[in-house]
Amino acid sequence: MGDPKGFLKVQRRSAGYRPVEERINDYSEVEVQLSDEERRLQASRCMDCGVPFCHWACPISNVMPEWQDRLYRNDWVGAWAALQDTNPFPEFTGRVCPALCEASCVLGATDEPVTIRQNELAVIEKAFSLGVVVPRPPKHRNGKKVAVVGAGPAGLSAAWYLNRAGFTVTVYEGDRKVGGYLRYGIPDFKLDKSFIDRRVKIMEAEGVIFKTRTRVGSAQYGFGTLGKDGEFIDPKELESSNDLVLLTIGAREARDLKAPGRENAGIVQALDFLALQNRSLGGENNEGLEPITAWGKRVVVIGGGDTGSDCVGTANRQGAKHVTQIEVLPRPPEHRPDEEPWPLWPKVLKTSSSHLEGGERLWSVNTKAFNGRDGKVDSIHACKVDWVNQDGRWNMSEVSGSDFEIGADLVLLAMGFTHVVQQGVVEDLGLVTDERGNIRTRGSFHTSNPKVWAAGDAKTGASLVVRAIAEGRAAAEAIIRTL
Ligand SMILES: Cc1cc2nc3c(=O)[nH]c(=O)nc-3n(C[C@H](O)[C@H](O)[C@H](O)COP(=O)(O)OP(=O)(O)OC[C@H]3O[C@@H](n4cnc5c(N)ncnc54)[C@H](O)[C@@H]3O)c2cc1C
Numbered sequence: 001m002g003d004p005k006g007f008l009k010v011q012r013r014s015a016g017y018r019p020v021e022e023r024i025n026d027y028s029e030v031e032v033q034l035s036d037e038e039r040r041l042q043a044s045r046c047m048d049c050g051v052p053f054c055h056w057a058c059p060i061s062n063v064m065p066e067w068q069d070r071l072y073r074n075d076w077v078g079a080w081a082a083l084q085d086t087n088p089f090p091e092f093t094g095r096v097c098p099a100l101c102e103a104s105c106v107l108g109a110t111d112e113p114v115t116i117r118q119n120e121l122a123v124i125e126k127a128f129s130l131g132v133v134v135p136r137p138p139k140h141r142n143g144k145k146v147a148v149v150g151a152g153p154a155g156l157s158a159a160w161y162l163n164r165a166g167f168t169v170t171v172y173e174g175d176r177k178v179g180g181y182l183r184y185g186i187p188d189f190k191l192d193k194s195f196i197d198r199r200v201k202i203m204e205a206e207g208v209i210f211k212t213r214t215r216v217g218s219a220q221y222g223f224g225t226l227g228k229d230g231e232f233i234d235p236k237e238l239e240s241s242n243d244l245v246l247l248t249i250g251a252r253e254a255r256d257l258k259a260p261g262r263e264n265a266g267i268v269q270a271l272d273f274l275a276l277q278n279r280s281l282g283g284e285n286n287e288g289l290e291p292i293t294a295w296g297k298r299v300v301v302i303g304g305g306d307t308g309s310d311c312v313g314t315a316n317r318q319g320a321k322h323v324t325q326i327e328v329l330p331r332p333p334e335h336r337p338d339e340e341p342w343p344l345w346p347k348v349l350k351t352s353s354s355h356l357e358g359g360e361r362l363w364s365v366n367t368k369a370f371n372g373r374d375g376k377v378d379s380i381h382a383c384k385v386d387w388v389n390q391d392g393r394w395n396m397s398e399v400s401g402s403d404f405e406i407g408a409d410l411v412l413l414a415m416g417f418t419h420v421v422q423q424g425v426v427e428d429l430g431l432v433t434d435e436r437g438n439i440r441t442r443g444s445f446h447t448s449n450p451k452v453w454a455a456g457d458a459k460t461g462a463s464l465v466v467r468a469i470a471e472g473r474a475a476a477e478a479i480i481r482t483l
């Protein structure tokens with residue numbers, strides 16, 4: 001522990017964002033970085049607790065006190081080595097993780113938590129700038145072949161560990177580029193895609209084989225939401241030519257809102273809108289994909305979560321006339337509620353950088369219908385709702401006489417993702433799904449087909465980048481033990 005009294009002397013300081021009037025005109029990352037000296041002071045606030053609850057809360061069990069200490073002592077490479085031991089991709093989590101650890105930081109029980117996520121990002125970026133993050137191919141190959149299907153964070157993490165253990169790993173990705181929702185969901189202003197390319201380059205140099213535009217499944221089902229080009233590969237062929245197939249194909253069925261008037265044009269899934277923006281920023285040719293733009297429009301985002309917030313930020317950047325984000329649940333409390341005491345993760349009001357850029361947020365609002373004009377959406381018919389807790393169950397009821405309309409030229413449905421949409425993979429490989437539609441696993445990762453395993457959102461349902469990375473790592477560890 002570098003400075004035993006650091007937490008008494010130094011206040012938490014978040015790096016913050018670029019000014020709104022500047023960042024709203026571009027798609028570059030909004031978060032700024034502190035100087036190295038200030039970052040070290042922030043690290044000095046870590047108390048190196050006897051029981052570090054931050055480990056417990058972090059899905060990949062990062063050992064924060066160890067690397068905060070090294071960071072404080074100006075040993076950036078040592079800090080990176082300790083971080084890299086548990087997290088293959090700190091440059092992703094350091095940018096987009098909701099920092100589950102910070103809610104459990106012991107300092108947070110009475111003061112403000114350590115800036116763990118931002119310290120993590122500073123450590124990995126410093127390591128890259130010092131040139132220590134270099135390819136380290138395995139010394140020998142063990143002759144075993146694993147096919148990883150899906151190059152989101154879960155697939156990348158599994159491939160990283162399996163390759164380093166000497167397996168020959170081929171990652172099959174249906175889309176044009178690697179990254180899954182890291183690339184086509186999360187906006188560039190939160191995660192610049194060059195950081196995915198930088199990591200993939202290292203993985204390629206270490207021997208991981210990436211086959212993009214290669215969708216595992218049957219041509220009869222088409223490409224779905226993936227880029228509309230490339231080729232198909234038969235899942236059975238993959239099964240027979242590999243020692244094991246790991247499916248990390250994500251949970252990509254978006255929830256819909258089947259209210260009257262849904263057929264009007266201008267009501268689209270959030271991911272279609274976000275992916276299109278990310279694709280054009282990535283220089284992809286969007287020919288054949290339906291153009292969706294918020295420019296000059298009254299935009300309503302249905303869904304108060306992170307995807308909704310990403311839509312708000314993107315719509316504002318595209319020049320929306322007005323943005324309203326509505327959520328059916330009540331407004332969360334600003335502070336940790338009594339029923340979610342430290343060190344639990346509290347459901348509190350989250351105001352993202354996108355919310356600070358403009359727009360209105362409404363809670364306890366239910367969408368009853370979409371009104372159209374000439375086949376295009378023109379407004380949303382909504383009402384206020386009350387939530388009452390009856391015997392531990394929340395019941396929603398309409399507030400009578402509260403109906404109102406919100407003008408809308410573009411409605412973005414951001415109500416979350418439910419399960420795997422994989423006709424052709426799940427069926428052809430004879431896999432069983434659970435009641436939610438995710439791939440059912442026995443033990444931890446085995447599916448009903450012994451040669452096919454599953455991990456990440458495809459198994460757990462829609463979750464977080466850090467959880468997908470943790471799943472990929474755990475699946476790789478289990479594969480290494482088994483094979
Ligand atoms: C808009 C949005 C914003 C988000 N923001 C955050 C955030 O800020 N922080 C956070 O922690 N999490 C965030 N998430 C959630 C996070 O991105 C996901 O939980 C995570 O990416 C899941 O990883 P995965 O590897 O399991 O699946 P995915 O990222 O979904 O990757 C699955 C991959 O499999 C490929 N694939 C699917 N089927 C096939 C097939 N048959 N053949 C070949 N390839 C196939 C897909 O093209 C995709 O590349 C966000 C999600 C979205 C949609």
Ligand code: SF4
Pocket residue numbers: 057058059060061062064093094097098099100101102116117120466
């Ligand atoms: S990955 Fe997330 S939970 Fe883990 S240390 Fe980093 S910010 Fe915290």
